[in-house]
Amino acid sequence: MGAQAAAEIRAGGRFGRLPAGTDLPRTGTLRLGPLPPGFRLSAVALGHAASGLGPSCYDVDRGAWHRVLTTPQAGPLTVTVHEAPAAAVVPDLTVPDPAAPDLTAPDFGPHLVVRWGRTAGGDADREAIRRQVWHALALDDDLSDLYASLAGEPDLAWVAAGGHGRLLRSPSVWEDLVRALAATNAALSRTRSMLDALVELFGARGPAGERAFPDAAAIARGVAVDGPEILRDEAGWGYRAGSLALLAQRIDAGTLDVERWWDRSPRGPSDDEVGAEIRALPGFGPVSADGLLGLLGRPCGLALDAWARARVGELAGLPGPAGEREVRARYARFGRWAGTVCRLEITRGWTER
Template identity: 40%
Template sequence: MKIEVSRPVGQRAAHKIIRDVRHMFRLDDDLQEFYRLMMGDPEFAWIAAQGAGRLLRSPTVFEDLVKMICTTNCSWALTEKMVSGLVNELGTAADDGRKSFPSAAAMDTPSAEFYRDKIRAGYRSPYLKELAQRVASGELDVESWLTTGASLADLMKQIKSVKGVGDYAAENLLKLIGRYDGLALDSWTRAQFAKARNRGRVASDKKILRYYARFDSWRGLALWCDMTHDWLDPQNVAKW
């Protein structure tokens, strides 16, 4: 992997860039247990063979959490519009003009009305303002979720204490911090499961959970790899 920067950087900045890239690409995640489990099932052995399962994430939990809130109850196009708006309006510009995702402090500066009128965040507007305020003030340390020893139930409770975060958003965020117990079912994954595993028929959430239950604490990652298997088809990869 080669990292290109827009200008020369010092040792401290270079260290941070490398750390962030390793975090984003999950280069230090230990998936050996997951791969051993996948190798034990002929239909899932391809995951271990291809080294799949390292889900791309943002440099910070805060960024992933904000983006997750922006995926709920809306189309992907609207999600992209909201996130692009946050970057364009509040992000810090680099030498080449591109902007970074805003920090909690930057997002705490404008009012909830800004998020409603400028970002078009709708009902999420006060939630984004409150989240930024809690994180910027130090009241809520979302980065600690990466290393916490809290039980799954306690961690889910902490994540869902953030307004705008329900089971779907919380379980998706869990995958990005290395906890794969939840399935994070939505309309897309339910439709994919029906097509791939249930002969085109709609399946209940309980049935989907039973199907992946054999993978225990890795079931969420197994489901995601299973539902996105065709993304790795060479013809689909060529379209990226």
């Protein structure tokens, strides 16, 4: 999957399929900021393959991220996100909260502009868009500890200088779980087709043809009517159909609360507990668990699939893929950031063609 993603990104153009609704006249606009120091949209959107999986697309040449989001009043809306310099003037502004800086001030720094068509949306829609974009781009993540751990590593100075370290997330843990399941032992094209099929079969449809990623309830209802066979045969999930059906049913029934994994307070589950819960799910193994921990702001896993081992072997000058012991030894000095530094090294160049 990693090799295919790297090839597509380096080729330029669109990484993923452009969602419906991107060509509509823009009737809604938000300006989001202030951004963390050094933030770059491309560094987040192209940090792994998520931006190329439906209903999401990243335009490598134009630096624009397209994504269908679910809103409470307008339904599915395709939004386009791009960076803007401090001097950019954007009408129809929404301030995230009363304590935020004045976004209309002429000296407001670099920010994100979010636009969409079909409807301007109500206050609840705009807040939902703001919240989901902010979350997906990991704008609340504090990377100061990561950058401090790299301060004595001149060969890794490009990480902080380029604003690297954040991972593009889905609006929900549920969606990231489904993406991880689809990516297990599958090429990027196969993963993309499985997710596209889910969106087409179960995703809510907007008036302009936009389709949102289906929630667990939608898939659970489909399985209740047609059985897991609809996932296996019509969505092309093969042997993964049973695992996906069970995951959707448990979340829909409330017997599995995956959103609580976001709780990193002393009362919340530990990294080890979350990792163990993920590995206990049918269809999920150590690689999936490591990747998901990173998406949850728990950067402690190496996610060593075959492509990652091969890339580390190349970086280390080995005659073949690196073994787990060699990979762990290479990144051990970075402690809890070992998996993050490993991922950054093996994907370096994706955002700087």
